[in-house]
Amino acid sequence: MLKVQEIRELIKLVDQSSISEFVYEIDDAKIKLKKNTTVTTVEAKPAVQQVVVEEVAKPKAVEVQAVKQETKVEAVKEEVKKDETIDTSDLHKVTSPMVGTFYQAPSPDSDPYVQVGSKVSNETIVCIVEAMKLFNEIEAEVNGEIVEILVKDGQLVEYGQPLFLVKPE
Structure with a gap:
């Protein structure tokens, strides 16, 4: 696996070069760098692991309704706060x-x-x-x-x- 400093060095080298895309794969890691875009993607292929799935109890509909009602109350409070704002025209x-x-x-x-x-x-x-x-x-x-x-x-x-x-x- 690459260290953070090594990844930074790769980014710096790609940035200073004339290439627009760079892909580096080693063992279980893959780094893909694209230049002149707003996103730099760093991907790591996950190692194969055994996953244990546990059954989780489903939330009750009543609890979900209570949360929705609390959210509505908070939204109304926010609207009231907005209505109480100061008239800034003379300020x-x-x-x-x-x-x-x-x-x-x-x-x-x-x-x-x-x-x-x-x-x-x-x-x-x-x-x-x-x-x-x-x-x-x-x-x-x-x-x-x-x-x-x-x-x-x-x-x-x-x-x-x-x-x-x-x-x-």
Whole structure:
């Protein structure tokens, strides 16, 4: 069987070469690499093994119905949460100026810059977006109150993605 490092080397060699497809078979393993596709396939032929099949009791219809009803209840709760969302038409969206990682605080031990209900001015730092080891402080851009924080600490954010909703004063 090939080791992970050997497979990586094969991938690197195929990538650097002009071939578009590579198949490697040894004992009970087969590796097939295709270039210029989004999928790299690694297949392993299973060794012949004896399989013991045990009979499993079938679930009762009543239990299945209960699970379906719980799922319906959760779906209704989600719909209610969506209906309770805040009208964002009069709110200012603080957006990410770059792709990076969102941080609510200057360090893991520190308190967040802002929380829901915090009063901010246009120069108040509300978070940090880290890109390529550079920590960029993001300002509120408007005087007002933080109504909602739209991303979680440590989450990757895209350019232009809303981070906060601020109710302007």
